Amino acid sequence: MGRGDRGGEGVSDEDSWRGVAAEEVNDLGTAVGAKLQARSRGLLGSLIRPRLLVSSAALALVVLQNLASLAGPLLIAAAIDRGIPAAINGDTSVLAWCIGGYAASAVANSLLLMAFLRLSARISQNVLLDLRARLFRHVQRLSLSFHESYTSGKVISRLTADMESIGKLFEDSLDNMFNAVLSLVFIGALLLILDVPLALVVMAGFVPLVLALRWFRRTSGRAYRRTRGAIAKVIVQFVETMNGIRAVQAFRREHRNESIMETENASYRDANYSAINAVAVFAASVRFIGNLSLAIVLGVGAWRVTGGSMELGVLTAFTLYLRRFYDPLDDLAQVANSYASASAALEKISGVLEEKPTVLEPANPKPLPPGGAIEFDQVEFRYSKDSPVVLPRFDLTIPAGQTVALVGATGAGKSTIAKLVARFYDPTAGSVRLSGVDLRDAADEDLRSKVVMVTQENFLFSGSVADNIAIGRPTATRGEIESAAAAVGAHEFIAALPDGYDTDVRKRGGRLSAGQRQLVAFARALLANPAVLVLDEATSSLDVPGERAVQAALETVLTDRTALIIAHRLSTVLIADRVLVVEGGRIVEDGSPADLVAEGRGEFAALHRAWLESLA
């Protein structure tokens, strides 16, 4: 079982929460929960730190904007208590100052708000850009073993749904959060200045508020972790169906897929319901506490005004401030909501970012000498700690320039041997050497230029046919691309495409057949000119002219290099210098095709006979 699969009830041993291991765990212990939160905070910090200066500027803007907006009620209090009585006595200057000041503060408020929103949008968009790029770069470098267990759907959900929820926190909530916190601080201070006893009545409301916030954080945190997991499952189901759409339609799997989707979709909805329910309870509690405080303040204030120990203007200002005190708390419920959702997303993303490639590049790489001799020295291999040994300990030497065909039943271990040569995995024990250098000591780039693997699917990237061939050597000129295509016999059909070499392979008219895709892959390999070619021959059979074309191309590509071919065709095996028959992870026969056939008793001879019979 890979790391991405690990699920269940609890995470126990020391480091088992690291990476994506805790993703599927619903009930985290407090200690693990705290570690995950610290990791998320670390990621957030690393995103904000390079933008500290501009973030401080945004903070300064929002502080000024709050000050401007807070001046309003004070000016109204001054107008009622001093401006209007003075105006009644014929002096309108105080009232004029108050009104002018109010208008000025309103203008400043708007301008500062606009500047803050623009700046914070810039910060948030850059943070997201940075995070998306970081995640993409990291995921691309993670080893095959991670991708095999984590699945592309989950990666997509990290890159889309999770990213969006972090974006929402920055875009919708940052100003609300600053406003709310600053309003609380400033208004709290103003209330204390205006009237201490009334301010203390308001502060008493904080006790239930803090309790409600703690409850909300716990409940919504749990609910949002569930929503992140659920949306990932919806996307996984979507991606899997779309990737396998041919198989889905061929096997009439639509209904089955729809019912799986329905279940995942419903659990996403339910997870969201519980998250929103928590918001509803929290927001309602905040409002209730706010209104209750207002009623109490109004009662106590009215009693004091009638008793003469408080001015009416002060009470007016107090109630105005109190409204402003609780309004942002409503927003704070939204912020807490976005925060819970975003921190669940941050937890998942930071988990992926914490995953380390299992196939590591050496710190001090050794250059690979020319030549393509391959050596397996006491190699043993299993896919993961808890899976069985696939290749029991073995030795194998392939001299430079030899073409070796691997044959054997399905699941015998042929691809595994090939993947070790291309260093998609490292052996569990022993070493694989190329020209005498352990692959673990070679730089990635060096290795990729010396060993090229052509896989069965002959994957084409979006772009033109020429772009796809040039992947083999990005610096190649058009002439070199065309001569590589010509050498493998692909020039004719490419030239006949609607835009020749510039035809987009994803567009109608640019779609290539299986045999044509194979020829493009050969041209790509020929252009790359590696010392070692690892080839997983496509299993689907081609028509006779197609097969002949591919066969001729193959012979061209194999010239002057070491080749390891997982062979599915007799014609391929027969051009090999050497055949290795693999059975249960062991090499049971090793010799030239002619010798093995001549011996007549072994697996290969039987396979050879069966092949001949099938062709007869």
Ligand SMILES: Nc1ncnc2c1ncn2[C@@H]1O[C@H](COP(=O)(O)OP(=O)(O)OP(=O)(O)O)[C@@H](O)[C@H]1O
């Ligand atoms: N990523 C993986 N994780 C765990 N086990 C794997 C993985 N890939 C292959 N195996 C197991 O390793 C064994 C050898 O598989 P391998 O793909 O090398 O066989 P093969 O000879 O290439 O088969 P085929 O001809 O069908 O491609 C099989 O038992 C398979 O189940």
